[in-house]
Amino acid sequence: MKIKDLPKTDRPREKLILKGSQNLKDEELLAILLRTGREGKSVLDLAKQILQKYSKKRFLSMGYEDLIKIKGINSAKACTILAAQELIKRALKVRDETLPIIRSTEDVLAQAVYLRDRTREHLMTIYLNARNEMVWKKQSTFIGTLDANLVHPREIFTGALEHNAASVILVHNHPSGDPEPSEDDMEITKRIVEAGKIMGIDVLDHVIITKTKIFSFKEKKLI
Numbered sequence: 001m002k003i004k005d006l007p008k009t010d011r012p013r014e015k016l017i018l019k020g021s022q023n024l025k026d027e028e029l030l031a032i033l034l035r036t037g038r039e040g041k042s043v044l045d046l047a048k049q050i051l052q053k054y055s056k057k058r059f060l061s062m063g064y065e066d067l068i069k070i071k072g073i074n075s076a077k078a079c080t081i082l083a084a085q086e087l088i089k090r091a092l093k094v095r096d097e098t099l100p101i102i103r104s105t106e107d108v109l110a111q112a113v114y115l116r117d118r119t120r121e122h123l124m125t126i127y128l129n130a131r132n133e134m135v136w137k138k139q140s141t142f143i144g145t146l147d148a149n150l151v152h153p154r155e156i157f158t159g160a161l162e163h164n165a166a167s168v169i170l171v172h173n174h175p176s177g178d179p180e181p182s183e184d185d186m187e188i189t190k191r192i193v194e195a196g197k198i199m200g201i202d203v204l205d206h207v208i209i210t211k212t213k214i215f216s217f218k219e220k221k222l223i
Contacts, residue, residue, distance in 0.1 A: 002042050003031075012044070020139055026051055033080050038072035046072045060085055099133035102126060105216045108169055108207045111137055115173035116211050121145055123172040125156055127165035128204070136163045146172060148187040153195035160201050167202040171209065179208045179215035181222075189217060 008014045012028040021029065030047040037043040050059065050070060067078035102108060111134065112124055123142035129135050138159050142151050160168055170192065172185075181189070189206045196203045205218040217223045 003044065022138060023140065026056060033084060034073070034077050035080075041072065060088070099129075099135065102128055102132050102134055102169065105205070105207060105214060105219065108171060108205065109209060109214060112171040112173075112207070112209060115171065115209055118173050119175050121172055121175065123151065123170065125159060126169040126171065127160055127163050128167045128169065129164070130166040132167075135165055142172075146182070146184050146188060148184045148191070151188050153192045156192055157195060157199055157201060160199075165201060167204050168196070169204050170206040172206075174208055174210050177210045177212070179210050179213040181206075181208060181215065181217070186222075189223070193223060 003011055009018060012024060012031045015028065016024055016032065024032075027044060027047040030051065031043045034043050034047060037046045041049070050072075054062075062081075064078050064082060067073050067081060068075060073081075100107070100111065102111070108126065111126055115122055115124065120143060122140055123146060125138045125141045126134055127136045127138075136159065141155055141159075144150075156168060156170070159165070170189065185206070185208065189203075192206075193203045203223060205216055205223060207217070208215040
């Protein structure tokens, strides 16, 4: 199936714009770099085939001559991949000196203010290092009415382990305008806090925001 025949929400570029690059599969990210497939294979099929043959580490260490030997990768595609490789290498050498520091509920709100205009509930997770610097935020850990049976601590702490986070802050919105936590909100928070204790990762707060109000589990001494 050609990319143009896929629903728009399943096309790599549109999916990246809608859900964020962190929510794309490896082959979808590579497909964006490749841009086009080859005769008989869509760009997604080509990306899958490449990643099945080469590990990500091997593929991202290849030079120009190795890349153009792969069927479906021409000179232009090889140059795009090499440029991406080099940006990654340079970024890893530079320590970000401007990581936001989260000290208060207002600091949390500054990172999640966009949630005020969402018409559905979004659960966002902020990941912090030992200095309370934000090392990452996952903007859509969960979308839809929060249900204690659907939100699993695994979804929260996988990101914490990937980014060596010392603590996390949960944030979600109430489109209804009522910031008071529901029973599911309470149960989800309790489960995640307990899981964090087992893993040695603190859950510092769970913040609920609406268009005009904000509720902090920490400030209400519920955490």
